[in-house]
Amino acid sequence: xxxxxxxxxxxxxxxxxxxxxxxxxxxxxxxxxxxxxxxxxxxxxxxxxxxxxxxxxxxxxxxxxxxxxxxxxxxx
Numbered sequence: 001x002x003x004x005x006x007x008x009x010x011x012x013x014x015x016x017x018x019x020x021x022x023x024x025x026x027x028x029x030x031x032x033x034x035x036x037x038x039x040x041x042x043x044x045x046x047x048x049x050x051x052x053x054x055x056x057x058x059x060x061x062x063x064x065x066x067x068x069x070x071x072x073x074x075x076x
Contacts, residue, residue, distance in 0.1 A: 041065075044072050 044063035051060050051073065060073040 038074075040072060040074055043067060044070075050076070 040063050044065045047062050047064050049062040051062060052058070053060055053073075059076045061076050063072040063074060064070075065072070
């Protein structure tokens with residue numbers, strides 16, 4: 001093998017790795033905007049806070065879990 005084949009192979013592997021990493025992150029790691037729940041989970045309490053979703057313009061009520069510190073947004 002000469003050096004050109006090695007460099008081309010390295011570039012092809014790098015591109016495949018980046019595509020693979022992008023697909024994995026899209027499928028598994030970015031769940032912030034994928035709201036599958038419509039009911040408030042147990043352990044969350046109602047707050048007076050209302051936020052406006054900047055992408056859709058919809059009003060969302062904020063619920064808070066005092067045990068974990070997590071917040072849940074439910075569309076009003």
